[in-house]
Structure formats: C-alpha cells, structure tokens
Amino acid sequence: MIYYEQFVLDNGLRVFVHEDESTPIAAVNILYNVGSRDEDPSRTGFAHLFEHLMFGGSRHIPSYDEPLQKVGGENNAFTSPDITNYYITLPAANLETAFWLESDRMLSLSFDPQVLDVQQKVVIEEFKQRYLNQPYGDVWLKLRPLAYQQHPYRWATIGKDISHIENATLDDVKAFFFKYYLPNNAILVVAGNVTVEQIKQLCKKWFEPIPAGEQYIRQLPSEPIQGEARKLETSAKVPLNGLYKAYHMPGRFDLDFYRTDLLSDMLGRSKSSRLYQKLLRDNPLFSNVGAYLTSSIDPGLLVVQGTLNAGISLEEADAAVEAVIQEFVEQTVPEDELAKVKNQAEATLAFAEVELLNRAMNLAFAANSGNPDLVNEEAAHIQAVTADDVQSIAGKVLRKENCSTLYYRAA
Template structure:
C-alpha cells in the first residue's frame, strides 16, 4: 500500500507526496502527459526527441547534470507511447536542487540550435542502431502498423521514419514544448524522507510561478475491433526464422486487464508456461519462445514471439502455437496453474514497491491515468481473477480474426 497526500497548484500542477522516513533519500518524479500517441502522423518521434532535448540546458541552467552530481543526485528519463517521465534521486537534504532543476526546464527550454543538432544526431544514431542495424530490430516498425490501422500506437516511440527527426525544425520543437510541457499537463510526485509541508513550500517557490497553458484535450482516433486476421511476411539477414503474433487486449486500467495479463503469463512468461513446455521442451520447434503484453493505457497487445529451430517452417511453428492457444479456448483452466501465476504476479508487484523510485513512478502513472488510488488496487484485482475469467478472456482476445501475424524469414 502506497500512502500519499495530494494537492494541486493554481497553475494546474498536480502534486503527490509519499512520506518514507526510513530512507535518507528523496525521489522526484515528474510525468508529462504526452507520448508518441500524441504526435502528428507526419512528425513522429518528437516525444522521444524531447526526452533528449530536456537535458540540453534550460533558461538559467546551461548544464543539467553538473549541479545534480555535486549534491549526490542521479537522474534519467524515458518515453513511452503514453507518457514522458523524468526522475531524480538524491539525498533528501538536497531536495531543493531537484525542484530548481525541474522547474527551470519546465519554465523554458534553452532552444539552442546547437543542442537540437546534437540531440537530433543522437536520436538518429539510436534509430539506426536499435531499429535498422540489428537483427529483428525493425519488427515493431512493421508489427505496429499491421496491428493498429487507426490508433497512433501504429508507430513506435522512436518514430515512423527517420526523416521526421532529420527534418525537425526549431519552430517544430518550440510548438511541441509549449503545447505539452506545461504545469497543467504534468504530475509531480515527491517521495522519501520528506514532509508534505516541505514539499508545499518548495512547490510555492519553484513551480507555482510557472504559468499554465491551454489545457490539452486528447482526441485520438480509436482502433476499431479487428474482424479479420492479418498477416505480413518480411525477410532480412537474421540468424533464424522468427514468428510474431499480436492480439488486441484491454488497456492498462480497463476491466479484465489483469485477467489478460495472467493469461499471457500462463502462455509464455516462464519455463513452466505452456508455450515453453510444449513447443520448446517437449517438441522443440523453437529455440526460444515467450508471451508478454504491452500494458498500454489505451487498448494494447498480447504478443507471442519466438525464434525457430533450424529446419522448422514458419507455417509449422505457427500451427503449433495456434494449437496451444486452442487449448485455452476449449479446456477449463486448472486452479493450481492460475494460482501459480497469481503468486508470481503478486511477488513481482511487491518487489517493485521496495524501491522508492518505483513507488513514485507507479503513483505518478496511476494519477495521470485519472485515479491515483489505482496504484493500490492491483493486488486485489489479481486475486479476484478466476479460472473461468481466464478462459473467457482467452475466447475473447485470442480469436483468430483478432490476430496480426508477422513471419520474419532468413534472407
């Protein structure tokens, strides 16, 4: 259970405080309500580019890292299709340094043309290294637009095309910043050896003077229900043929999300999962195989992926996966199998909350989704899932017409 208190500044910044006097540290997590799903289809990759630009200096602070390092702090950030998240951990005695740094870059980025050029090159190189120049790296550049045909989840966080970043201008950057990087489009979580009163005073000094901007009202095209199976084949110089299958599933805080998550665990989370036992141990068609979910805020994907052993055709491997899936649809789910994955899920949840920073991030994510108390309801939702629930979701999600399949062949 994550205890917290909350308040909202006049400029719309929502602030959450999680007090923990057992640690000498503080975590400052600021989540901006913008991800790759919010981008213009002709200018993708901007949310991720901004993650880099935000470390390039702000109005009064030319170097972000140096003052933080001097007070024993660390920082990082990440971008997802749904959010952009920045975080700092530092000794609680030096908490104000984090407020100074984060408020200054919220107030105004430097918009230095040289910084844009440097970070543009960094992102382009990342695009090449991670997506274009490594085996199977372009899978999500192909699988996302296959599975999503209306929703902007159809492009990866890095962007649709490298040219979108290559052609980004300073005007594009300014427009993006002043639309999304606003106090009324952010959630601030301060956790650790802090007090609510201390955080209120620091917010009044550093964040309250920042003016609010126009409210961002998200109006995204929603993905229609998929009524026909989709298939794509591609090839490249990869070591082995690979199979990818994706089914649409509920969003992160929608009903039946936990049920589908547990379903994916039973399918392919560990060596005791059905896919591993049947298609790697007993009948070794695959050299590796697993299942996972994307955990998107909007309806996401349940994914099965694996690389095949030599001499096994993609058609044979695909049919074998479909056979394992059909068992879920046709046969009752054993209580002991569900109990095992429930215990694994709860253990993962408990361990994740040991870390102070994880607590801060989880609270920010739930608050941004609309209800901070969602962060404390996960375990109860997991325990409430029944074997019948799992079988019902298998029948609803794992329908052949709800599936997008990618065959990745050795060139």
Template sequence: MMMKRLLLLSLLVVFTLASGFSQNGKIEFEEYDLDNGLHVILQQDHTTPNIVVSVMYHVGSKNENPEKTGFAHFFEHLMFEGTENIPRHQYDKYVSRAGGELNANTSSDRTYYFEKLPSNQLALGLWLESERMMHAKVEAIGIKTQKGVVIQEKKQSYDNRPYGGILPETMKRAYVKHPYRWITIGDEEHIRNAKDEDFVNFYKEFYVPNNAVLTICGDFEKKDAQKLINDYFAEIPKGTKEIYRPTVVEPAKTAEVRDTVYDNIQLPAVIQAYHIPAVGTPDFYAVDMLSKLMTDGKSSRLYKTLVNDKQLALQMMAFPMPNEHPGLTLAFGIPNMGVDLKNLETEMDSEFAIAREELISEKEFQKLRNKIENELVSSNSTIERRAENLATAYTYFKDSERVNKELEKYFAVTKEDIRKVAKKYFVPTNRVVLYYMPKQN
C-alpha cells in the same frame, strides 16, 4: 517469548509506518493541486536516506502529428540540453556532483523524468525539474545536436539491430487509424526535416504544469517539501494551448493480418500479436493473467511445451504492451534447427486453443496469483518504482489510489474469466502474424 513477540510486532509497526505503508500494506501518500494545474503527490519513506523527485508529462508518441512523429521521444533527449539558468551539458552534472542519478523514458502515452538524490538535496531536484518545465532551451544548437543523436539511436536500436524491426513492422500492420501505428522513435525523416518552431510549439503545448504530475518519494518532511514546491512551481504559468488528446478508436478486427518480413538476421522467427484491451479496463486483468500464463518466463505454457518438451523452439518470448488505449500482446518464437515456421506456429495455435477450450488448472491458477502478488509487491518496494507507479496511476486514470487497488482487481479474476478473454481476444481474427525471415541473397 511473549516479550520478544511484542518487540518484533512493535518494530514491524514502526518500520511499516516509517516506510510509508499502512499496517494493511497500502501505500500511504498525500496529493493536491497547485493553482496552475500541476498535480503533486507526496509519499514519505523514512527508511531510506534518499528521495526521488519525478515529473510525468501526459504526452507520448500517440499525441504526435502523423506527419511529425518522434517528437515525444526527441524531447526526452532535448530536455537535458540545458535551460536559461543551466548551461548546456551541465544538467546531469548537478545531479552527479550531489551524489545522485537521473534518467528519463518515453512511451506511447507519457514521458517520465526523475532524479534520485540524497535526502538533503530535495531543493536541487525540484529546481532542476522546475527549470525543465519553465525555462528549457528549445533552440537551434540543441535541436541540431539531438537530431543527430536520435537518428543514430534509431539506426542502432531498430534499423541495424537483429530483430530490431519487429515492433515497427508489427505496429504498422496492427493499427490502421490509431497513432499506436508508429513507435516512439518516430520517422527519421520527420525528425530530420522538422523546423525549430515545430519543437517550440510542442514544448509550449505539452510541457506545462496542467499536463504534469510531480511526485516526491522518500525521506523528506512534508512542510519543507510543500514550501519548496510552492517556491519552484507555483509561479509557472498554466498552459494556454489546447492539449491534443487523440480520440480515434481503432476499428475492431475481423480478419487476421499476415505478412512476411525479410531482415538481416540469422534465424527466422514467428510473431503473433493479439489486440488486447486498454490497461485498467475490466478485461485487462484477465488478459494480463492469460498472457503471463502463456508467455511469461520459462515456466509459461508456450516455453515449457515448445522449448522444453517438444523442442520445437530455441526461444519463446513475450512483449506485452499495457497501453492507455487498447494495446497488443506479442508472442515471439525462434524455431529449432530444422523446424518449419508453420509447424511452430501451428503448435503455438494449439496452446492458445487449449486456453480457449479448457479452464486453467487450480495449481496453475494459484501459481499465477502468487506470481502477480510477488510482482506487485516488488513493483512498489523501492522509492523509484513507487514514484513512477503513483504518477502513472494519476496520469492515466486521475486516481493515484489505484496503486493500492491492483492486487484486488487481479484477485477478482476467476478461471472462467481467463477462459472468456482467451475466446474473445486470443483468436486468429484478432491478430497479426509475421514470419520474420533472413534476407535472401
């Protein structure tokens, strides 16, 4: 029996070290900077035959000119058009022919590109991303093509989609000064009317090594990776334009914003959007725990009370936005047949009032901590998520090690802290309320 335990312990240690985790569960990685400012993060995991090569650029919709919105998201599309050395519409074919996959996404705060490839294709992934950074073709034919693609996406995802207008309608009422007041898709007319040189200037400002993080996770040898990184990225010149970082601070809210919006929908909805602190700030962790308690999943307070117990709502959902600058948490409810929106809103308010007045029970508190622990462990369980988490930590905080500190920050939150942030942030004067109604004939 003792031999079996020793064998299992030995295998566990070997697996832990091979997967890039220390014996205390921390993610192990190395990082350094190239002379041109590119930050590099290397995270080895020899338990998988794959690698993820990713680049995160510190540019999102909040970095845009208010008269030229949608550029960050537009570039997510344009960067697959081709480069000086990659013909148009061939970028993704290099990856698929190698047995890999690729994707990209844009938020208010950053743009992220990645390739997942067999581990023997590291050079390919690095070449592709270096081409994107240095030689992308920002030219008329690609710009014209992607203008059509992005405008069509806006129509499908927002203009013609049931409840698709909730986010833009909420954001433009929640913010009066901060660039979060527009969403990443931007304004159709801004994209349509933008000149080619506008896009060229955007590329030269933001798609530079000193505004990017290169992350490699998976099965690779460090010496090989460092040589290839140097070969493909070291000669890319550092950006010379000043990188725009918005410093505007949204004024503190002192009164509720309330409105009614009509859309092509069958069922009405009530939306409550509460202003919350920026991700990573001391209050954020308590706010995030409260948000999960109230609106995350079918066991959350709002769902359990309003959908299951009182049957006032058909659905309760949440859209948390943990942004680099102070963001929002949206609670979204669709009333049951015959239930007035005001009645549903009143019951939602009652649940938040309880959170402001009463400490969370020990049972709920432990369940919440367990849920967060499971989510954090899961979020780092794959090389895809690990690469993004490491890149995000460095991009937002210049501290990649934050990926190993999140759980202790959540576990430092007390029941009293949760009640305190409920009183501070989840109050009527700090929110937008929208009644989302079917269009009247």
C-alpha cells in the same frame, strides 16, 4: 501499501507526496501526459526527441547534469507511447536542487539550435543502431502498422521514419513544448525522507510561478475491431526465423486487463508456461518462446513471439502455436495453474515496492489514470480474477481474426 498525500497548485500541477523516513534519499518524478500517440502522423518521434532535448539546458541553467552530480544526484528519463517520464534520485538533504532543475526546464527550454542539432543526430543514430542495424530491430516498425490501422500506436516511439527527426525545425520543437510541457499537463511525485509541508513550500517557491497553458484534451482515433486475420512476411540477415503474433486486448485501466495479463502469463511468462512446456521442452520447435503485453493505456496488444530452431519452418511453428492457443480457449483453466501466476504477479508487485523510485513512478502512473489509489488496488484486482474470467477473455482476445502475424525469415 504506498501511503501518500496530494494537493494541486494554482497552475494545475498535481503533486503527490510519499513520506518514508527510513531512507536518506528522495526521489522526484515528473510525468508529462504526452507520448508518441499524441504526435502528428507526419511528425513522429517528437516525444522521444524531447526526452533528449530536456537534458540540453533550460532557460537559466545551461548544464542540467553538472549541478545534480555535485550534490550526489542521478537522473534519467523514458518515453512510451503514452507518457514521458523524468526522474531524479538524490540525498534528501539536497532536495531543493532537484526542484530548481526541474522547474526551470518546465518553465522553458533554452531552445538552442546547436542543442537541437546535436540531439537530432543522437536520436538518428539511436534509430539506426537499435531499429535498423540490429537483428530483429525493425520488428515493431513492421508489426505496429500491421496491427493498428487507425490509432497512433501504429508507429513506434522512435518514430515512423528517420526523416521526421531530420526535418524537425526549431519552430516545431517550440510548438511541441508549449503544447504539452505544461504544469497543468504534468504530475509531480516526491518520495522519501521528506514532509508534506516541506514539499508544499518548495512547490510554492519553484513550480507555482510557472504559468499554466491551454489544457490539452486528447482526441485520438479509436482502433476499429479487427475483423480478419492479417499477415506480413519480411526477411533480413538474422540468425533464425522469428514468429510474432499480436492480438488486440483491453487497455491498461480496464478490469479485463488483469484477466488478459494472467492469461499471457499462463501462456508464456516462465519455464512452466504452456508455450515453453509444449513448444520448447516437449517438442523443441523454438529456441525461445514467450508471451507478454504492451500494457498501453489505450487498447493494447498481447504478443506471442519466439525464434525457431534451425530446420523448423515458420508455417510449422505457427500451426503449433495456434494449437496451444486453441487448446487454451477450449479447455477449462485449472485453478492451480491460475493460482501460480497470480502469486507470481503479486510477488512482482511486492518487489517493485521495495525501491523508492519505483514507488514514485507507480504512484505517478496511477495518478495519470485518474485514480491514484490504483497503486494500492492492483493486488486485489489480480486476486479477484477467476478461472472463468480467464477462459472468457481468452475466447475474446485469442481469436484468429483478432491476430496480426509477422513471419520474420532469416535471409
């Protein structure tokens, strides 16, 4: 159970405090309600670029890392299609340093042309190394636009094309910052050896003077229901053939998400899963195979993927996966199999709560959904899922016409 108190500053910043006297550490997490889904289709990769730019100096602080390191702190960030998240852990005695740093870069970046130039080069190199020059690295550059025709999930967080980052101007950067990096478009979570009153005073000093901006109202195109199976073939110099199958599924805050999550676990989470047992142990068509979810806020994807053993054709492997899936859809879900994946899912939740930073992040993510109590309700949602629920959602999600298949051939 993650206990918390919350309040809202005059500028709209939502603040959540999780007190834990058992640790000498504090975690400060700021979630900005902007991800790659909010980008202009002709200017993609900006949310991720900003993750880098936010460490390049702010209005009054030329170096972000140096003051933090001097007080024993660490920091990092990540960007997803849905959010951009920044976090600091440091000794609780030095908490104000984190407030000073984070409030100054929320107020304004330095907008130094040299910083933009440096970070553009860093992101472009990351694009090349992770997506273009790595085996199977471009899978999501191909699979996303195959599965999504309208929704901005159709491009990866890194962006659609390197040119979008290369051509970013300082005016583009400023416009993006002042549209999304606002106190009223952010959630602050402070966890650890702190008090609510202490956090109220620090927020009043450091964050409340930052003016609110125009409220961002998200209006994204919905993805139409997929009415026919899609298929794409590609090839590259990779060790083995790869198979990727993506099925549309409910979004992260839909109750059917939990049913689909357990479905994916039964299909391909572990060595006891159906795909592993049938297609790797009993009939070794794959060198590895599994299933997972993108867990996105808007309707996401259940993905089955694997690399094939040498000498196995993609057509044969695809037919074998389809057979496993069809059997799942048609046969009753065994209660003991469902109970096992429920226990695995609950154990994952419990282990996640051990780390203070994970608690802060999970609370921020739940708050961003509009229901911060969700951080403590997920175990109950998991346990409420029945075998009939899993059977029902399998019939809806695992339809052939709801699937986009990518054959990745070894050249």
